[in-house]
Amino acid sequence: MRTKTTIASLLAATMLVGAGTAQAETLRLLTWGSYAPEELVQKFEEEYPDIDVEVTFSNNEEMIAKLRATGGAGFDLAQPSHDRIYAAQLEYDIYKPLDLSKIDTDAMQPSLLDGVKANTTIDGEVYAVPHQWGTSGLMADVTKAPDVKGWDDLCNPAYKGKTSMRLRRTILLGTAFSMGEDPFAAYADLDKYQQLLDKVADKLIECKDNIKAYWKGGDDLSAMMLSGEIVASETWDSTAYKLFDQNKNIVFIPPETGALAWIDTFAIPRKGEADDAAYKWINFVLRPENVTIMSASTGAIASIKGAKELLPEDKKAAVNAAFTDADIDNLKFFANIPPGVEDMEGKTLEKIKAATGG
């Protein structure tokens, strides 16, 4: 269906160009699932009739892999998380610097904007601006697992066989924090970070016995949680909010060591061909009236001032049920991943997956 419309619109576009009446442009967006709700895309195309939006859904790793394969061609706007810009740019040269004068940066929340800028500036050029942010933390069914407070509670024998996590870097970092360490500080000294990773691996291998299964995506996590097969899990907050909608006992719990916060950004691939359209999209989706539509679809909070008030009512209720102001102050923003760390963490995850101790 989608391909059909795409082909149709491509044909229409070619015909328009041929007739010389209008210059049709295509904005090829590489983003997360739910980050380009149909409603917004249509609204955008109505406002800019000469731009067609083509959306590809992906995740952090696949975005970088896709852009790396083509040297940054094939897409006009990408949305990796803020910690995935710096090293990827240094290693593979896949983004181009942004022209900040074309972006309405005044509307953005200064702390988020400055944070992303600081993380993504190379040789004085800024490569990304924030779009929206959210956290990774825990969720639990409070009637069945009332005592879930920190990352290590997933390994609590009281919930044996009834917890889950995703075997990715988030759980490594969360476990490190729960052991009283600061993994982001350890990035500076990779030998020290390796020692920390080894300790984390031991802990998580020991914990394996307690885990029912590692979840791989929001859908299988939701199915396990809603059916009651698991009572607590590591999660993205947006997934927890969606479940809260269906079962008020399932709440998002910021771990006591602080929920891990990510900021998804806008970055322009090096060989992007529709920069102007990309800037238009960036400014368009950050307009207050559009933020509400976006947040309803993603469950994440936009990077503009007063964004929390712009959340749709159900999401606002879920956020308020999950976060106190102290929790917000305690957020741990993902630090830039230095070159090499990705590989060390990957090895650690393999070690945990392959261990048969549990």
Next chain:
Amino acid sequence: MVQKDVRRLTLILLFAPFAMWIALLIIVPHIGMVALSLREKVAPRVYEFGLGNYIDFINEPIYWNTLLRTGSMSLLVTALALLIGFPIAYYIAKIAGNRTRGALFLLCLIPLWVSDLIRAFGWILLLRETGVISTFLQWSGLVSGPIEFLYNDVTVIIGLVYTVILFMIVPLVSTLDGMDDSLVEAGYNLGGSGFTVLRRIIVPYAMPGIVSGCIVVFMLTAGSYLTPILLGGKNSSWFTEQIYDQFITRFNWESGAAFGFLLLAFTSTVIWLGLKLSGQTLANTVAKS
């Protein structure tokens, strides 16, 4: 003279698509893979020629354990597919009547009309703790609490056998189809028992089908990705998952390419060994089936 040229031209034209397919989609990408796998990363955007990726593989027990695990489970799947598939194929080819034969063959093909992913999800719906089988067992009073059938190696093997068994049945049916019934009758007339007839007449006759079926099934299983990932549990690693991780999550294309090549080399070696040990050659089995 002209006729000879025409014949040659026909041959070239008929052969060209195949040659291009082999060259462009198999040989060229593999040369690229080998070249990629022989690069070592020394610094961002700086690469050197070297065998580092292969040495890493040998030095890291996790990697070759996963490869051996994948290999041995694939062999088990192949054996199970043969054991289950042979009677089915024999029934379709020899016992069923002409009309039922077509219908049975069609029934075997139907699962292939559904994608791999959907079939795996089907198994998940059946086997999960709150799934159909567990609920049915509780309802019938056979068990008291919910049982988890999912997320272990047995499930992976069941899922894989289900996915690949068709590729065992099809070549077996076509070989057995060509066997003259009088061969079997002669075997019995000469005083052979059912087992002797199977061992001395049917199996040797079906050998081309068995060998090609086994090769296809083994290759498909060792290279499958979705089924082991979706049905496997927290301890079940599969080598293709390892390759995916290298390429996608670790951005390490060089060692991903090396792993891909190692998987190809490993499966080829296993098949070569299998042929040697069973005293078969490709020429007198696969080429005949």
